[in-house]
């Protein structure tokens with residue numbers, strides 16, 4: 738069989754709509770965060786999710802060090818925050834946090850104001866897969882609101898539309 742081309746994989750995966758989240762970790766000047774769609778529910782027994790984080794990021798290093806991270810589902814009006822945490826606005830490291838208002842989750846991790854849901858996790862398990870680190874997070878705290886999620890598909894931020 739022919740090996741699968743990286744661009745073909747990226748193009749196919751780009752068709753999969755993803756809910757846009759922030760993955761944040763650390764405290765004070767040690768705060769780090771990225772925009773991420775590679776987040777998935779694993780099991781409710783015990784409540785667990787997984788998140789795939791590029792090993793080159795400061796976020797990955799800080800999660801490996803602290804063993805904690807928070808996943809926040811962004812609202813449809815939070816594209817600016819999504820761009821900032823994707824590194825598209827030129828801010829890096831703890832600077833990214835200057836662009837929004839924050840409170841602390843039950844584990845003391847940064848939680849962005851206006852997120853639809855925030856899940857505070859303790860790393861239960863982790864493994865390396867290629868360029869990324871997969872973190873299995875046992876959920877220790879949940880903060881849920883209401884509203885419309887921000888979606889990313891086919892290289893664009895989008896809103897959901899009901900069809901039935």
Ligand SMILES: Cc1cc2nc3c(=O)[nH]c(=O)nc-3n(C[C@H](O)[C@H](O)[C@H](O)COP(=O)(O)O)c2cc1C
Nearest residue numbers: 771772773774775789790791794822823824830889
């Ligand atoms: C819509 C979107 C989804 C992303 N999903 C992920 C992801 O799931 N995991 C990941 O490691 N990076 C993901 N990224 C890329 C990171 O956000 C980006 O590499 C990171 O913010 C770079 O941070 P730095 O500039 O501080 O190194 C995504 C970017 C965008 C725009």
